[in-house]
Amino acid sequence: MHIVDLLLDTAVEDNRLLIKNQELGDNAERPRDLDFVLYAKNEERASLVASFVTDNRYGRPSIEKTEYQGQVSWRIVITIYAPSTENVVHTLSGFMACLSHLYDLEYDGWGSVIYK
Numbered sequence: 448m449h450i451v452d453l454l455l456d457t458a459v460e461d462n463r464l465l466i467k468n469q470e471l472g473d474n475a476e477r478p479r480d481l482d483f484v485l486y487a488k489n490e491e492r493a494s495l496v497a498s499f500v501t502d503n504r505y506g507r508p509s510i511e512k513t514e515y516q517g518q519v520s521w522r523i524v525i526t527i528y529a530p531s532t533e534n535v536v537h538t539l540s541g542f543m544a545c546l547s548h549l550y551d552l553e554y555d556g557w558g559s560v561i562y563k
Contacts, residue, residue, distance in 0.1 A: 450548050457544045460556055461536050468531065468561055475531045477562040483543045485523045486515045486553040493521035496550050500525055505542070515553070523552070531559055 469475070483506070487493035490512070497508035506525040513522045525543065529535050540557055547554035 450545065453544050453548055453554075454541055457540055457554065457556075458537060461540050462533075464556070464558075465531070465533055465536060468559075471561050472563045473531065473561045474563060475533075478528055478530045479559050479562060480526050481529055481531060481536070481539065481557055481559045483525045483527070483539065483557045484555040485525070485543065485547050486513075486555060487521040487523060488518075488551070490521050492550060492552070493523050496523055496546065496552065499546075520553075 465475070485496065487496065490510075493510045497510055500506050500508045506527040508523055508525045511522050511524075513520055515522065527539060529539065536557065543557070544554050546552065
């Protein structure tokens with residue numbers, strides 16, 4: 448997928464989740480852990496990305512071996528403490544989409560708890 452298409456698709460999905468959270472009464476201004484999920488095809492790639500994120504203080508990554516789309520994969524969860532406002536989410540999610548493109552990962556979006 449071309450990076451521009453990936454960023455546009457990501458923005459659409461981010462908006463859907465933001466609207467859903469808003470309908471549930473979320474106070475987006477309140478900071479919380481935002482979890483961004485990526486999948487790597489091998490452990491070495493997952494470790495490389497986790498090291499990159501840690502070294503540059505982009506977030507707190509964790510890695511676990513899992514099954515994704517019927518194959519063994521490594522799930523990378525990058526946690527960032529921030530509000531879930533539209534600008535913040537789009538910026539962070541766009542960055543994660545770029546990371547996925549650069550490192551040949553699958554970006555699976557973000558999630559967080561809802562604060563009322």
